[in-house]
Amino acid sequence: MTALGLYVPGDTAVHRLPAGAKLAALLVAVTGLLLITDPWAALGAAAAAALLYPLCGLGARHLWRTLRPLLPFLALIAVFQTLVAGGDVAARVCGQLGAAVLLAGLVTSTTRVSAMFELFERLAGPLRVFGVRPDRVALVLAMTIRCVPLVATAWRAAREAYVARGLRRRPHRMVVPVIVNLVRSAEALGEAMSARGLD
């Protein structure tokens, strides 16, 4: 599994489904979720989405990793909705959101990034008439994902440099070295792409 919660290798039926079919199913499922009015149905949908994880060979740890970033937002939404619209609405909205995120996580966890990009490339095909190159669109999307760990590494390096020199960590002071590091990395990445004939 990736640090970004992307593809987890596997050979389940869901893994074998084409990316397009999974995205279409996700679209239908999320649309269906939005039509739910009963809080128990929404919570049940979230529970059902969670139960799909082990069926796709994804363990509890992966489920937790998918859900964890959402919890603070769910807590805020639950408090806000309870105060404004009542407990039923809060439960329904949280259930809908939780189910949608879990289903989306399931699609990304069972679909190779390359399959997703091939799909995007096909979907962007009609944009050719406007001068857009679908292969470039897919490549940019891939590189966006690739660059996330580069940003994290640059941030960690700047933080460690501060700590190693006995300075107090202040996020605003790390912005300049992080940006310098990222510009350098971007230049090197561009050079590597040119070297590999991808310019």
Place this chain on the structure above:
Amino acid sequence: MLQLENVTHAYDGRMVLRDVSVRITEHRVALIGANGSGKSTLARLLNGLVVPESGRVLVDGQDTRRHARAIRRRVGFVFSDADTQIIMPTVAEDVAVGLRGAGLTPAETAARVDDVLRRHGLADHRDHPAHLLSGGQKQMLALASVLVTDPDILVCDEPTTLLDLHNVRVIADTLRGLRQQVVLLTHHLEMIADFDRTLVMDGGRIVFDGAPDAAVAFYRDLMERRP
């Protein structure tokens, strides 16, 4: 054959190569020299990443100034920092990206990727996120990503600088077994002991050209005399 004819190049007014002329025909050629001696610029000239301000660089008679794209397909380039050479999120995807536009079917691409991953000990990491590999594995991935396109020439710019001794040996063994003509820039002087030819660079010029042992002795002496 790689050929530089009276090549001079500067970055922001700082001269990095001064009237360099050399023909490289041997199978394995090493390029050694201090930091800032001009060897990285010379390496970048060889696959058209850098175009000389004056003079010509020819790859089998093709001028890099006019045929840069075609030359880049024939001359693979491996950088010292593998992290910045990895373009795609996972190992197999990064290897496959070099085959885009090669006219292969998805099945052919997958077969080529699997073959190169197997040959370079990365088959078990096929779907792993590339940025989570070890330093040695990342450099091997960078090498595999270039070799999958089966270039005729491979230019390696200090590929072992960030590696431990074990991985230096692994990379050295891999380079030794390649059919491609290899131009290796390195500070790991033991790697070039069995190379066919070694060039020593200093101050933007080739100051020694000969067998590895004599070149290394010359280079050590040059560095010891440096204040």
